[in-house]
Amino acid sequence: MEENTxxxxxxxAVRGIVPLPGNEFKIEVxxxxxxQALDAAEKMYGGNIVLLVQKDVNTKDVSPDDIEEIGVLAxxxxxxxxxxxxxxxxxxITNRVKVNEYxxxxxxxxxxxxxxxxxxxxxxxxxxxIKNVEAEVSKNAQNLLTNAExxxxxxxxxxxxDVLTDVIAYQLRLNTNQSKYRYLAELNVSKRLEMILEDIExxxxxxxxxxxxxxxxxxxxxxxQKEYYLREKMKAIQNELGDKARTEEDIENLRKxxxxxxxxxxxxxxxxxxxxxxxxxxxxxxxxxxxxxxLDLICSLPWHKASEDNNDLKxxxxxxxxxxxxxxxxxxxxxxxxxxxxxxxxxxxxxxCFAGPxxxxxxxxxxxxxxxxxxxxxxxxxxxxxxxxxxxxxxxTYIGALPGRIIKGMKDAGTVNPVFLLDEIDKMTSDYRGDPxxxxxxxxxxxxxxxxxxNYLEEPYDLSQVMFITTANDLSSIPAPLRDRMEIIExxxxxxxxxxxxxxDYLYDRNLAEHGxxxxxxxxxxxxxxxxxxxxxxxxxxxxxxxxxxxxxRKTVRKILVDKIxxxxxxKDNITDFLGKVRFPDTESRNKDQxxxxxxxxxxxxxxxxxxxxxxxxxxxxxxxxxxxxxxxMKESAQAAFSYVKSHAKExxxxxxxxxxxxxxxxxxxxxxxKDGPSAGVTLTTALVSALSGKPVSCAxxxxxxxxxxxxxxxxxxxxxxxxxxxxxxxKKIFIPKENERDIEDIPEEVQKVLxxxxxxxxxxxxxxxxx
Numbered sequence: 001m002e003e004n005t006x007x008x009x010x011x012x013a014v015r016g017i018v019p020l021p022g023n024e025f026k027i028e029v030x031x032x033x034x035x036q037a038l039d040a041a042e043k044m045y046g047g048n049i050v051l052l053v054q055k056d057v058n059t060k061d062v063s064p065d066d067i068e069e070i071g072v073l074a075x076x077x078x079x080x081x082x083x084x085x086x087x088x089x090x091x092x093i094t095n096r097v098k099v100n101e102y103x104x105x106x107x108x109x110x111x112x113x114x115x116x117x118x119x120x121x122x123x124x125x126x127x128x129x130i131k132n133v134e135a136e137v138s139k140n141a142q143n144l145l146t147n148a149e150x151x152x153x154x155x156x157x158x159x160x161x162d163v164l165t166d167v168i169a170y171q172l173r174l175n176t177n178q179s180k181y182r183y184l185a186e187l188n189v190s191k192r193l194e195m196i197l198e199d200i201e202x203x204x205x206x207x208x209x210x211x212x213x214x215x216x217x218x219x220x221x222x223x224x225q226k227e228y229y230l231r232e233k234m235k236a237i238q239n240e241l242g243d244k245a246r247t248e249e250d251i252e253n254l255r256k257x258x259x260x261x262x263x264x265x266x267x268x269x270x271x272x273x274x275x276x277x278x279x280x281x282x283x284x285x286x287x288x289x290x291x292x293x294x295l296d297l298i299c300s301l302p303w304h305k306a307s308e309d310n311n312d313l314k315x316x317x318x319x320x321x322x323x324x325x326x327x328x329x330x331x332x333x334x335x336x337x338x339x340x341x342x343x344x345x346x347x348x349x350x351x352x353c354f355a356g357p358x359x360x361x362x363x364x365x366x367x368x369x370x371x372x373x374x375x376x377x378x379x380x381x382x383x384x385x386x387x388x389x390x391x392x393x394x395x396x397t398y399i400g401a402l403p404g405r406i407i408k409g410m411k412d413a414g415t416v417n418p419v420f421l422l423d424e425i426d427k428m429t430s431d432y433r434g435d436p437x438x439x440x441x442x443x444x445x446x447x448x449x450x451x452x453x454x455n456y457l458e459e460p461y462d463l464s465q466v467m468f469i470t471t472a473n474d475l476s477s478i479p480a481p482l483r484d485r486m487e488i489i490e491x492x493x494x495x496x497x498x499x500x501x502x503x504x505d506y507l508y509d510r511n512l513a514e515h516g517x518x519x520x521x522x523x524x525x526x527x528x529x530x531x532x533x534x535x536x537x538x539x540x541x542x543x544x545x546x547x548x549x550x551x552x553x554r555k556t557v558r559k560i561l562v563d564k565i566x567x568x569x570x571x572k573d574n575i576t577d578f579l580g581k582v583r584f585p586d587t588e589s590r591n592k593d594q595x596x597x598x599x600x601x602x603x604x605x606x607x608x609x610x611x612x613x614x615x616x617x618x619x620x621x622x623x624x625x626x627x628x629x630x631x632x633x634m635k636e637s638a639q640a641a642f643s644y645v646k647s648h649a650k651e652x653x654x655x656x657x658x659x660x661x662x663x664x665x666x667x668x669x670x671x672x673x674x675k676d677g678p679s680a681g682v683t684l685t686t687a688l689v690s691a692l693s694g695k696p697v698s699c700a701x702x703x704x705x706x707x708x709x710x711x712x713x714x715x716x717x718x719x720x721x722x723x724x725x726x727x728x729x730x731x732k733k734i735f736i737p738k739e740n741e742r743d744i745e746d747i748p749e750e751v752q753k754v755l756x757x758x759x760x761x762x763x764x765x766x767x768x769x770x771x772x
Contacts, residue, residue, distance in 0.1 A: 010037035011050040011071070011099075011109040015057040018180040019072045020166040021093050025051070030086035031060075037108035038076070038089065047076040050097055050111050053181055064102045064109075070185045073097050073115065096184065118162040119188045129193035130161050136200045137168060144203055145171040165192040172199055251279045257299045264303065267459045271298050290396055297403060297457070301410060306417045306465065310374040311342055319372035324365055325502045330354070330489055334369055337467075347417065349446030353425070353470045353483075356491035357604075357721075359541020362471040363423055365491075369469065370419035378409040378420050382436070383427035391439035393456035403456040406443055406463070417465040425482075426472035437479050444468060444485045493540035493608055493721045495748045496728060499533050500526070507546045515553040520567055522556045524549070527572040534728075535582045540608070540721065552578045593699050596691030600683035601704040601726055601734065602675070603718030608725030610702060611675070613668055613683050615691035620663025628668030631676025638666055640709055641684035644763065645692065648711075652767060654692045664688070679716040681707030682735065685763050686770065695771050702726045703735040703766060711763040715739035720746045727751045733758065735766050 012034045019025045029038055041049035052071040059066050074091035081087055097113040104110035120126070134155050137145065145151055151171060154164055169183035169192065186192050217233045258271050278291045310316055313335055320331045333352065340348045354362040363379070370377035385391070385405075393404035402408075409420055428436045442448045449463035470486060472478060494502065508524060511517075537544040555578045556568045570578055596615040601608065624642055626635055642664070649656050666684065668675055682705040690697050704722055706714040715737045716722075724747075726734050732754075736744075738761035744752070760766055 007114075008103055008110060008112050009045055009048055009050045009073075010040045011052050011111045012037050013052045013054045013062050013067050013109070015054040015059075018053055018170075018184055019051045019074065019091070019093050020170040020180070020184055021072060021095060022163045022166045023093055023170045024077075025074060025091040025093050027089060027091075028082070028086050029089050030084070033106075033108040035087065038079070038087065040108065042076060042079070049074055049076065049091075050099075050113055051091065051093070052099070052109070052111075053184065064105065067099075068181060068185070069099055070116075070181075071097050071099060071111075071113070072184070073113075096187070116187060120160075120162060121188075121190050126161060126190045126193065129190060129197070130164070133164075133168065133193055133196050133200075136197065144173055144200055146173060147171055161189045161193065165189055165196060168196055172196070173203065174199060251275070254278075254295055254299075258295070261299055262304055263298070264459075267298065267303075267457075270459055271295060286399070290401065294396060294456075297407075297411065301407070301461070302414055302416045305415050307375050307415045309338065309341065309417075310372065311338070313338060316372045320368055323368040323371075323506070324361055325505060326494070326498050327361070327365065327491065330365060330491065333487075333489060334372070338373065347465045347467075349464075351444045351446070351468045351470065351486045353472060353475075353486035353488050354491055355472045355475050355488055357493060357540035358473060359539055359543035360491045360494060361541070362491055363421065366419060366421040366469045366471070369467075373419065373467075375467070376413040376415050376418040378413045378418050379423055380405045380409050380421070381423045383424035384429070385427075385436050386429045388436050388439045389455065391436050391443065393454040395455045396458070401456055404439075404454050406452065407454045407457055407461065410461070410463075410466075416462065417467070419467045419469060422468065422470045424472070425470040426474050426477045437482050440482055441485065444470070444482065492718075492746075493724050494542060495724050495750055496530070496533055497750045498748070499537075499542055499545055500529050502542050503529050503533070503545050503549060507542065507549050511546070511549045511553045515550070515557055517553055517556060521560065522553060522567065523569045524552060525569065525571040528570045528575050531572045531575050532579065535584050536579055538584050538728075548579055591699060593696040595694055595696045596687055597699075598683050598687040598690060598697050599699065599702040599729075599731065600680045601702050601722035602677075603679070603716075603721050608718060608721030608723070610725050610729045610731070611668060611670070613666065613680065613687045615667075615684075615687040616665050617658065617662040617691055618665070619661060622660045623663040625663060625665040626667075627665070628671050629674050630668060631674065633678055634668075634676050634680060637678045637681045637706070638684050641681055641688055641707055643709055644685055644707065644711055645688045647709075649692070651764075652689050652693055652771060654689070658692055664691070678706040678714075679704050681705060682713055682760075682763055682766055686766060689767055689771065693771065697770055698733075700730070700732040701734070701770070702731045705735070705737040705760070707763055713737045713760055713763060713766075719743040720748075723747045723751050723755060723757070727755050732756060735760050735769075737761070 012029065014027055017025075017027065029035055037049065041047055050071050051074050053068040054062055055066050055068060072093045073095040074093045076089060077092050078090040079087055080089075095115045096117070098116050100112045100114060102109060103112050137151055137155070145168070151168060154167055159167075166183070169180060172180070174180060182195060183192055186195065213233065254275055255272075258268070258275065263271060274291050274295060278288065278295065281288045281291070316338060317331060317335055320334065324331075337348055337350060354365065356362060366379075367377050382405075389404065391404045391406060393407060394401040403411075406420075410416075410418070413420070422440075425440070428440075430437065442452060443463065446464065449466075451460040452463045453460060475483060475488065504524075504526075512519065512522065532548050533545060536548050539545075552570050559565050559568055576582070598613050600611050600613050602611050603609075624639070626638055630638070645652075645654070646659055649659070666687070668680075682703050685707055686697060686703065689695075704716050704719075706716060708714065719736060719740050720743070723734065727750075733756040735758050738759045741759045744757060747757070758769075
């Protein structure tokens with residue numbers, strides 16, 4: 001071994017590749033200090049330079065602490081400048097060197113180094129190692145070496161072990177360059193030979209595993225299916241690795257979440273059984289995702305968490321009054337509900353159903369109840385639902401199975417005692433997939449919903465603390481068993497005064513906020529409100545009124561921005577500037593008494609209304625003609641009225657010959673609108689008597705009631721709505737069935753003040769009053 005010598009030379013730290021003696025070394029030099037070191041080596045040191053190995057390839061600004069101790073001595077043999085201003089440099093590496101110290105680090109590294117030399121044993125062990133290395137390289141050259149031909153040439157030339165180990169190590173395909181630095185730092189040639197044999201064996205094992213994976217994949221798929229081939233290869237890799245895709249941390253997190261949920265005993269056992277199955281299952285199996293979704297649902301459902309109710313009855317009442325005008329019965333019922341809960345300490349088993357025409361505030365009232373009670377609010381719209389699984393959920397045997405709307409709503413609420421609104425319950429339909437109304441029987445039965453069964457959850461879920469509220473427009477379309485489970489609270493049409501107060505106290509402020517206006521920027525007078533209600537809206541609720549107020553706000557915003565006005569006032573005289581032409585120019589009833597025309601009172605799902613019934617006669621053979629898209633019940637009512645008039649013709653000065661010599665035509669205007677029901681019986685009878693006797697009926701009088709062949713007047717429904725419609729349309733007096741006298745107290749006081757209501761038990765009382 002030669003004596004060590006000390007020399008000072010510029011140095012470059014290289015990264016991503018390890019230089020070894022006896023090899024040509026090519027790199028791209030771009031860092032400023034490296035370029036300067038390269039220039040200094042060429043100008044002052046005859047191209048000689050020290051190449052050092054950087055410990056971390058990601059470090060940009062390196063210091064001596066970031067550099068390995070052992071490097072190489074090299075000479076620049078070729079230097080080319082690239083378009084990027086970097087240099088492509090080829091070095092010839094001659095010796096290993098050890099850095100003693102850095103004599104300078106700025107502007108480039110200058111090192112004091114000493115050459116170090118390999119240690120050759122030249123014994124039998126070393127010769128045996130050389131033979132083994134040569135044999136392994138010869139057999140596996142193509143898979144293990146980057147340039148097999150150079151190695152073969154060196155072996156055949158009998159190159160000594162020192163050079164051979166450095167060249168083979170440089171050419172070996174290893175996973176990390178840190179592994180190759182071991183060869184640079186190791187001076188003992190025998191140990192380098194052993195390292196080469198170890199690395200060759202390791203690489204051979206990797207190649208064998210890859211070949212096994214490829215072999216397994218090729219047996220299971222068709223070679224032409226490229227995409228499928230790649231998926232199968234990935235699967236084989238995962239199988240070889242023992243499917244580590246699902247980590248223990250993931251399983252542990254799920255277990256922790258399930259433990260923290262404080263689940264009921266039955267669902268707890270079910271959940272942990274499913275978790276164990278999930279942990280043992282490959283992530284490639286379709287059922288794995290289903291189980292994961294199921295466990296996530298169980299963790300997300302509220303099992304014991306409840307919100308605290310507001311037990312201040314006066315505060316609850318005040319909050320309800322802030323958001324809704326009137327609706328006294330509904331508000332009283334909510335206060336009673338809360339009072340019973342406070343007295344008993346239990347949740348009252350009550351299912352409320354708000355029934356009424358559109359726009360009267362059923363849905364918004366449910367939201368206000370939740371706010372007043374301090375509970376979470378959940379809404380599920382049932383309009384158009386026709387599949388039982390929408391309520392009960394799907395069994396997990398189906399792909400894409402989901403829980404039903406009830407369980408989903410409870411998950412969204414996050415508490416066990418929300419206010420749960422089932423909107424439009426009368427709009428559910430049934431088909432071959434089942435009847436959702438039948439599934440609702442369990443949900444809305446206080447005796448059963450403590451153990452509600454969802455097909456997806458597969459375990460009972462307690463709904464007994466939920467305050468269910470349903471809404472409906474038409475109670476007749478709700479099956480009787482379902483209707484029997486609900487407490488019906490009817491929200492009928494608003495009167496003119498109620499609409500005025502709602503518009504002024506609620507809708508006005510809401511629309512100002514939505515349109516960015518202040519109260520001083522838009523003033524709507526009282527007469528403008530009434531004009532809007534009478535001539536621009538004709539509805540039972542206030543949705544159209546809300547739209548009209550919104551239109552006023554939009555017009556005002558435009559005037560403020562375009563016409564540069566500061567404020568606007570809407571009154572009776574200028575309302576057409578804001579809302580356009582009047583939509584209902586004559587809200588009064590007929591202003592002229594006519595023969596054969598009588599005003600009846602109707603009740604629909606959209607509220608009350610008036611309709612004129614017209615009767616005329618002309619020469620014929622005694623036929624009865626009915627037009628106006630009448631239903632079967634109304635046609636039969638007309639036949640009964642005709643028979644009564646025919647049998648009592650003399651009493652009302654009607655010539656009996658008229659029935660044989662004339663045809664009688666009964667028509668109900670607005671022929672495109674379907675009409676049905678028996679309550680027009682008295683109106684049909686009165687119109688027939690008027691037409692056949694030639695006596696007019698006052699246009700300020702309306703009537704409603706079912707008639708029998710003996711002239712008895714039977715009770716009807718919807719008296720409140722019909723009375724409001726009569727008042728709205730300018731009638732002064734109405735006849736109602738005697739048995740409906742008990743319902744007069746439901747009619748608003750302001751309607752009773754302007755409308756004379758006369759109960760009758762027989763049609764003769766109406767005819768005697770009109771045709772004295």
